Amino acid sequence: MQSVQGAGLLETAKESPKLNYRKWLKWSLLGMIGTVNGYATVLMYAQGEIPFALLTVILTALALYIFGSNKTYEHRYIYPGIAGMLVFVIFPLIYTVGLAFTNYSANNQLSIERAQSVLQQRTFLSGSSYGFDLYKVDNGHQLIIKADGGLLASDVFDLSNPPSDVAMKLHSVGAVKGQKEIIKTIIANRSNLNKVELAMPSGEEIRMSGLRKFAAEMPLFTLQQDGESLYNNRTQQLYKPNMEIGFYQPVDADGKFIDKPISPGFVVGVGGKNFERVMTDDGIKEPFFGIFIWTVVFAFLAVSLTLAVGMVLACIVQWEPLKGSGIYRVLLILPYAVPSFISILIFKGLFNQSFGEINMLLEGVFGIKPSWFSDPIMARVMVVIVNTWLGFPYMMILCMGLLKSIPDDLYEASAIDGAGPIQNFFTITLPMLAKPLTPLLIASFAFNFNNFVMIQLLTSGGPNMVGTSEPAGYTDLLVSYTYRIAFEGGGGQDFGLAGAIATIIFLLVGGMALLNLKFTKTALEQD
Structure with a gap:
């Protein structure tokens, strides 16, 4: 009897489920993450940061779904990449495009409720x-x-x-x-x-x-019963929010806006007015298209010159009869090893019109002292020269590696036919390097199209153009022009206009990248 009871208890113990500690720990951790992020979302929403609250909700929901379901096991390894893409690429892009349709600026940063609160605190x-x-x-x-x-x-x-x-x-x-x-x-x-x-x-x-x-x-101000109007207790003047410009403004007996608005302003949607300003305001349109053309030319010259110099030097240092080629490689790679901002600042001193060594040398030899920072043409020439110096080591390293992949049999056969080094370069070396270099050249073009650091450190966009609505310079690229509008605008930091220009830049760069990829694909298929 006791053995039967013991067997029954043993079977019951076997049938009872065991506690899965790993599963319990996983759901406890996911629950804690969901709770913390949910609380953070509520705080952001309460403070009016709706875009950031929405981003937190999306990232948290994806994390809980991917790490909580066994069906999405393989996606756990790519979630960090997805989260990074959402946080650092898609969200800033959407946020910037959203700003382009608002009047967001240094004078218009608050919500209408916050602007009311600030005005009511005045005495x-x-x-x-x-x-x-x-x-x-x-x-x-x-x-x-x-x-x-x-x-x-x-x-x-x-x-x-x-x-x-x-x-x-x-x-x-x-x-x-x-x-x-x-x-x-x-x-x-x-x-x-x-x-x-x-x-x-x-x-x-x-x-x-x-x-x-x-x-x-x-x-000074008392909020009226309608929840929007403010009464000025000192001047007995009624103020109402002007939703077109994003400021409180006095109104007359008929409710029409009069006199000047008061700060601080608030953020309102302005539709496509920022894009319209880019296309119709001569003080923005003319420098914008001039800067766009210069940006394309600069990016093209940057890629062409750095590739030409880098490829020629790579061929020279790979030339077997050249003695001490290893020393030359090290010396030519040094500009790439030195941090770019140090090199740029050194060149800024070298090109100084009054005390720079370059002008001292040119004056001693040729009797000229170019105005590198005040003359628009010379400033652009200087920018191209400095950028070529900074960029050729990268192209040289790429070409040195790709030259190793070209079979020596091709050069031996060419030598039998009596071809020289120059003919070999254009008939063998250049065609063999074209295909692997094409994607890298497209990436280099996109990088130089937005080469903000070099322009900002070397010339800060100068020399400045005259008669523009927003600050603009002859060496400005579109990216530095956008930066100056956003943070150096004379009428207040105009982030809405800067967002509109940034959106246009995104469309232009994206369109050019698609065209380059299309032409590259066509060329590769023909080959």
Whole structure:
């Protein structure tokens, strides 16, 4: 009987499921991540950061789905790449395109609710001002107000922690007791004195308005019942939000906007006005198209010259009869090993018009001193020269590796036919390098199309163009032009306009990349 019962208990124990610690740990971790990210999403949404809240929701949902389901096991290894692409590529792109359709700028950064709150916090002096003195007494400090009817004294309070929730009532005094504090003490404790609110015998409340003055203050703006309009208590003027420009502006009796708007502004959608400005505003259109043409020319020259110099040098250092080729390789690779920003700053000094070694040499030999930074043509020539110096080692390294892949039999057969080095270069070397170099040349073109660092460090886009609505220079590329509009705009940092130009740049670069890929594919198929 006992053996039968023991066998039954053993079977029951075998049938009872065991606790899967790995599964429990996985779901606990996923639950904790979901909870933390959910809380962060709520905080971002409450602060008005809706795009970032949405991005957090998408990334969290993908993580929970991919790591929680066994059907998506293989996707766990590519999730970091997907998340990185969403965070650093797709989201900034969508966010930038979204800004292009708004008036987002240095003057228009807040929501309309936040702009209302800032305006309602402003105050103005609504009554008479009164002189005051600060006295140190036995148990603390006391304020003495100089009114027309005599002296008014506050209650004794702690200067390091003054009452800020209620107004202290003033009472008349005939004589002042205590030691009068010097102005240095008032300056040192000004932040605490600003918290003090005093009530005059007439009921008027006053606050500190200067180092020697207390005055009555009241809110400058009062929010009306419609939840949008603001009433100016000093001028008795009604202000309403102008949704076309993103500012509060005075209105007349008929509700029409008059006079100048007030800051701060708020963000509103403006449709395609930023794109329209690029196409119609002569102060933007003319420099934009001029800079676009220069950007294309610069990128083409950068690729062509660096490739030409790099390929020729690669062929020379790979030439077997050349002695000491290893030393030459090291010396020619040095410009690539030195950080580019150091080389650019050194060249900036070398090309200095007054003290640069290049102009000193040119003046001594040819008697000329080019204006590298003030003449538009010479500035562009300088930019191309410096960029060629920085870029040829990369092309040389690529060509050195690709030259090793060309069979020696081709050159031996060519030598039998009596071909020389130059003929070999154009009939064997160049055609054999064209195919593997094509994708790299396209990537180099795209890099130089957006080569912001070199332009910013060397010329900062200068020399500047005259008569433009936004800052623009003759050596500006589209990317540096966009940067200057976003952060150096004369009328305020215009991020909306910069976003529109960045969107146009994205479309142009994307279109050129597709055309290059199409032509490359066609050329490869023909070969």
